[in-house]
Structures are given as structure tokens and as C-alpha cells.
Amino acid sequence: MTDFLNILLRFFHFSSLLLLTGCLTYLMLLTPAGYRNRLEIRLSPALRSSAGVALFSAIALFALQTVMMSGEITALSQPDIWSAVAGTRFGHAWLPEMLLAAVSFMLLRAGGEAARYLLLVTLILQLILTAMTGHAAMHDGWRGVAGEVSQSLHVLAAAFWCGGLYPLLLLMQQGQRDPQDNTAVLTMMKFSRYGHWAVALVILSGVSNTLLISGIPRHFSFWLTGVLVKSVLVAGMVMLALLNRYWLVPRFRQSPAESRRRFIRLTQAEMGLALGAIAVVSLFATLSPG
Template sequence: MELMPVVRALHLAAIALLAGSFAFPAFVLPPSAAGDPERSFLRGWLASLRLWSTVVAVATWLAWIVAVAAGMSGLPLGEAWRPSVVGTVMVETRFGHVWLIRCALLVLLVSYLAWRQRRRRDRLAGADAVGAALASGVLVSQVWAGHATAAPPWHVVADAVHLVAAALWVGSLLPLLMVLARARAGAPAWMALADSATRAFSALGVLAVAALALTGFINGQMMVGSASALVGSSYGRLVIAKIVLFLGMVTLAAMNRWWLAPRMAPGHPQARSAARLLWRNVAVEIALGACILAAVGFLGGSEPPAHEPGFAVGGQNKSPAGEAGPSH
């Protein structure tokens, strides 16, 4: 199953971008912050991002279920896609039930976004209640495909909060990068837009980092169990790598918030150079976020120390989904 970490990482990246494409106009970029030309460009760009993110999410989710079917049946991938094999997984496992729900949500979302794009009905404001609701369902339902469901309900809630915070932060970085790329040229309208977006994103980032730190600690306690297991297991070492990458993102975010964002104010003599530096830092944040998603992809194929025989998690055994993987 060498491709499974890639499939998991691509799927999580797609749903993060999907969440970010709805969160960015709703929480980071109020509609009053953009003029008509900028609004038109952003409307089309975000519509395309939503549609393609959903398409990738559908494709990787289909690949995921075939890989799970192969792992459970012992058949090669070339035979595991048969309806009799996949049907057994869908009917008899929790992961299969989640697969059906998520596939239905993703197909509905692809159809809905394609319809909106044909009708040119996308608006910059985050008022697309139908699309946002479908995207939220896709995002949160990912929790039920992961290790967290072998734990008590309060841990499932913590895992869902962790996933939402990560998706909103990482998923909103790409739209922010696009705005900063336009602002680097020094156009006054895009500079003003980048200033507004950077300040709002910083506020969103503070909330996301706080939620990620708290829920990450809870997840670590439940999935790893001890400091010795953190250092002495492959799962724990992947968690350490994820923490180091997260701290790198936090460091860059703090630099952006306290040093570069104030220089983006209209009329500031260093505004244009600040936009260039912000673009570079956000690009590095995206790269670090991609590395975190890759680590999560590998975590899905690693046995958490707390799920090993003899280590009880909330009085329950390991999830029967096996290869379903983590949602955080």
C-alpha cells in the first residue's frame, strides 16, 4: 500500500483547500474590501478552486476505498475494485458507511458547484449556504474515517475541532498567497485588499493555532499515551515531525502578524517590500503545511501506540476500519 500515504495526503489537502475556499471570503476577505475588478477576478478564481478541490477529493476518496478493500480482502488492487469486494466493505464496515455518506456529499458538491459556475452565480461574499454546508459535511465527516472513533466521544469532538482548525488555516493560505501575488506588483487596489486580508487572516490564525495546540495535546495523550512511546515508536516520531513543522508555521505566522502585517498599511513606505516578504513567508507556510499533510498520510498507515494490544483506549479496541487512517 505504498500509494496510500499519497492518497490520504492528497485527499486531506483537497478538503482543506475546499474548506479554505469558503472560509477565505467569509472570514478573511469581507466583500466590501474588494473593488469590482478585484471582486470579479476573485469570484472566478475561488469558484475554480472549489470545483477542482472537490474533483480531487472525489477521485482520492474513490482510490481510498479501493485500497481499503484490497487491504481487508487480501486481493491486489487490480481485483479489489470489483463491486462484490467493495460492496462488502461498504456494507459491513464503519469505514464503508462513512464512504457512502462522504461520496454522496462530494458528488452533490461537484454537481452544485458546476451548476453555479455555468450559471455564473458565484459571489465573493461567504453567503453560499448550500455549498458551505456541503463542504462542512465533507470536512467533519472525515473524522469518522479515522483512528479517533476508537476513542471516547469527547475525543472525537476534539479530533473534529483539530481537523476544522487545520483546514481553515492551511486551506486559506492559498487564496491569501494569490492576493499577495497580485499585491506584489504594487497596484493600490490589490495592496489595500492584501492589507485587509492579512490582518483578518492573522486573527483567524490565532484562533486556529490555539485550537490546534489544545486539541493536538488531547490527541497526543489519547493516541500516543506516553513520552516514551512518542520517542520510541514510528507513530510517535511522525507526530514529533508534525509538531516541528507546525512550530515552523507558527513562527512564520508570528513574523507575519507582528512584523510584516503592520507595514502593509496604506501609505507605509515599506508596504510593497512587506507584500513581497509576506508572499514568500506564506509560500513557505504552504510548503510546511503540505509536509504536515504528508506526515498525516503516513500516520494513517501506522499503528498508534495506544491502540497496540494491552493498551486500552477508553475501554475499546482498535477501530475495525484499519487502513482508514487518521483525520488529524
């Protein structure tokens, strides 16, 4: 039961952080200043719920770790067990993770552009801290440092790509309702321009992570099978993104209604594959790479 809860909580924590970071990046760095308030209003329900999920799952994962470490649920009422977990490598990364999740939750309810940029910084720090609790940080020395750096770049690039799909979808739906509104297309082109680099970074850092964690594979373990499944899902996302950018976008002027409708469907499918990839990561993050 604890293993299932560990996977489930990791899925909710990772997916909520990716969504929050991608949405805030899209909102603050890609969206025209005059359009940000309109987009933020539409993003607000997802942002608020995701911030709550990120905070709850961060606390719940730490509590679950105390149970797994002691083997008894009664550990939740024993301060010495909590203190022991806080002193582990996981605890050193997860205590600030919980603190930053609480700060993010409060910042989201604050107004002003400065609060939004500060919120984005706290989200980026949370993603980097998650890199320090996974397999990429299991080694000491240069290999451990390289693993943490590579995994940090991996999750940040994934957040830009995967998390940015939701505001992109909202804007394309708005553009479908109001064909004269070109904001969707303008921000989509910016997202696409930087998205190429994000996709390349996701792939390169993913390969780097695998080599740093397990070296050159000599046999197929269950963990490596999970890596391959994730790779297939990411490849599917890349294919859909290429279809959107290079097949549908050039047809926006010829048949705008049909092209936008197909764009929306493919983006929804891309989001579904992203959730599948996060689910796989949440599973094999709990497994031994051996």
C-alpha cells in the same frame, strides 16, 4: 504497493479538502462582498481541480479498502466485498463522504451565493467524517466520542488556517501589483484575527488527540515520531505566521514593495510546511499508535 497508494490517496484527499474549505471560508466569510467575484475568478481553477481530486480520491480510497480487506484486486469485481466494507466503521463514514464529495463537485459548478454557502457546509461535513475514520475514533465510549470531537475541531481549524493561505497569497500578489488596492490588507487582518484562534485550536486539539489516542507516551514508536515531526512543521508555520503578522505587516507603509514581497515568500514557505505536515499525517494515519 497498496500501503503507498493508501498514503498517497489520503494526502490528496486531505489536502484538497483543506484547500477547498479554507478557500471557501476566506471567500464567503472574510472577503468584502464587492470583491468576492474577483477573488472567486482567481480561485476558480484551484477550486475546480481540488473538488475533482477530492471526489476521485474519496472513491479510490473506498475501492482500495476493498482490495486491502480481501487481499486480492479481484475484490473490485465482487459486490459482496464492497458490501462488507460498507458495513464496517470505515464504510459507515466513507459512504456519506463519497456522496458529499459528489455533491460538492456539482455545487461548485452551480452559481449563486446560496450554493457557495451550501458547498461550505458539505465541505465541513466531509472534514468531520474524516475524523471518524482515523485513530481518534479507535476507542469506544467517552474516549471515542471525545476523540472524534477533538479531531473534528483539529481538522476544521487546520482547514481555516492552511487552506486560507492560498487566497491570502493571491490577494497579497494582487496588492503588490496594485499598491492602491487595500482589499488584501483588510482581509488579511481579518484572517489574522481569527487565525490566532485557529492556530491555538490546532495546537490544543493536537495535544488532546495524542493523549486520547495513546495516553501519556512511555516510549517512542514510529507513530509518535511522526507526531513529533508534524509538531515541528506546525511550529515552523507558527513562526512564519508570527513573522508575517508582527514583523512585516507594520512595515507595509514604510517599504510596501519589499515588505509585501517578503510576506509573499514567507506565506509560500508556510504553505510548503503545511503540505509537509499533511504528508506526515497521511503516513502515520496508516500506522498503529502502539
